[in-house]
Amino acid sequence: LEDITRYSRPMAVEDLRSLPGEKLAELSRAVLSHGLATTLEEKRFFALLSLGRKLEDAAREVGFSLREAKKVVRRAIRVLNSREALPDEPQGG
Numbered sequence: 830l831e832d833i834t835r836y837s838r839p840m841a842v843e844d845l846r847s848l849p850g851e852k853l854a855e856l857s858r859a860v861l862s863h864g865l866a867t868t869l870e871e872k873r874f875f876a877l878l879s880l881g882r883k884l885e886d887a888a889r890e891v892g893f894s895l896r897e898a899k900k901v902v903r904r905a906i907r908v909l910n911s912r913e914a915l916p917d918e919p920q921g922g
């Protein structure tokens with residue numbers, strides 16, 4: 830992957846609600862690159878998010894409830910945090 834934005838600190842699960850679409854896409858690319866999406870539905874869900882789809886739309890398209898989609902994303906964030914593999918925030922400006 831090229832041009833990955835790095836975060837200066839791990840992302841808190843609570844920050845998911847206010848995560849802008851482009852950050853959710855970056856997060857999804859990190860999930861896919863680290864092989865954290867284990868089922869076909871999760872892989873499809875994160876692929877849709879990485880393409881810029883809204884959380885609600887991607888969830889509906891793969892058959893997840895919004896609650897289930899948030900749970901999947903939170904789990905991925907926790908694993909990425911534990912691996913210190915979340916993209917960092919851009920430095921400067």
